[in-house]
Amino acid sequence: MGLEVLVGYCLIGVLIVRWVLRRVNCWYYEMMRLGQKRYDLPPGDLGWPFIGNMPSFLKAFKSSNPDSFISSFVNRFGHTGLYKVHMFGNPGIIVTTAEACRKVLTDDEHFKPGWPSSTVHLIGKKSFVDISDEEHKWLRKLTAAPVNGHEALTVYMKYIEDNVVTALEKWAGMGQIEFLTELRKLTFKIIMHIFLSTESEQIREALEREYTALNYGVRAMAVNLPGFAYYNALKARKNLVAVLQAIVTKRREMEEDKSPTVKKDMMDALIDAEDEHGRKLDDEEIIDILVMYLNAGHESSGHTTMWAALFLQKNPDVFKRAKAEQEEIVRNRPPGQEGLTLKEIRKMEYLSKVIDETLRVVTFSLTVFREAKKDVNVSGYTIPKGWKVLVWFRSVHFDPETYRDPKKFDPSRWDGFTPKAGNFLPFGAGSRLCPGNDLAKLEISVFLHHFLLNYELEHHNPGSPLMYLPHTRPKDNCLGRIRRWVEFPGGGGFGE
């Protein structure tokens, strides 16, 4: 046999193996397990055995065009809005339209949280990601009120403002900084104050370091081998749990000794909590709730604040208008009033549009996960019981039918515009709506108020490539300088 013929046979062999492998998931999950129901699934492609569509997802999200992942479905199967996939170890449906996303998020009869098991291992199976609806309702009520609502926000306002002012002053004297890293430290300090107010700076710094590693593993492939992000994340979780366990033990001892705690924070509230049947939370539950809250409560606001400041700096007209609004607020302040009030925050109409536009363009949570509790029809397709649902916020926020020129940062698009239900979901919707949404907006507003009035950001590497996983950020964590703006009687100014 000639060499050419042999190469030809090998090629045909490779093509046949490829053809077979590409159909294994479809045979197993659709033909064998669903039978006739498979005809009602949305179009799509379940990828390769075991790894599914993860290679194409990771390839797109590690490139400069993450949306090429969804575009490949749209190009192959049309604008159907729902696509079958196999991701994070399970068959699932990606949902990309506003209407379908809202339906999934608000229909607790048919959907429950469906985070990949790798995420559940990292955040904790007793956190909100994996508990029953009844438990969730109780724990949510217990924890959400103290972080949201007028009364709670009034309590934290001064702490937030004092820390923002101090941080900005400090950074202005530091020369080159990683702006995002510093902001994450700031937002972590704030969430620590709410949850673990009496713990030392040392503990705070130790926890913050572990969270950085934990987060890198959240959207990574679940490969528990040295060198992989997921392996490091699991190690970080172990360290976090050890630190938090020591704190819970100490607090319980203090309770037993009846030694007076200086001040009650969320940790004390969790230790004291009792449901209507008299059940109290055990250590593992308290720790998992803390792991989740401390994580959710600082990464998101840190990233969003960085993007808002960066967008302001890159768009001088927007900066000018936002700054004028803040100056107006200070001018109208009653004599003797020290610091910001919630009433003033509510008057920051333009700044609120800047923040909403940042939340839309950045879409911190690119997707959230649900699982179908029973077969359910969404937009004319069946989502089978047990299949995961990936609510794809990025597609909703970049839909050109709702947002003209969707990738453009343009706060004025919000002038006189109220998105229809489901078209703007930065904090999700339904029973899992982010309980920290008001707190997050408050933190960002307070920061931008002082930033706009007194500072500017000199971004040292504006061409820095972006990373999209786990969250969108410049690869260099926004290396730059914070400069204090010094006003002169003649009107001009320069950075110190």
Ligand code: HEM
């Ligand atoms: C810009 C800032 C923030 C963004 C973009 C954001 C986004 C989100 C989104 C999209 C969800 C819904 C998850 C789902 O549907 O499964 C969520 C849930 C959650 N967020 Fe936030 N969040 C932010 C700030 C915060 C803050 C400051 C806290 C802490 C106080 C927090 C705590 C939580 C918690 C505990 C959940 C789970 C809620 C549940 O399952 O009931 N978030 N967040």
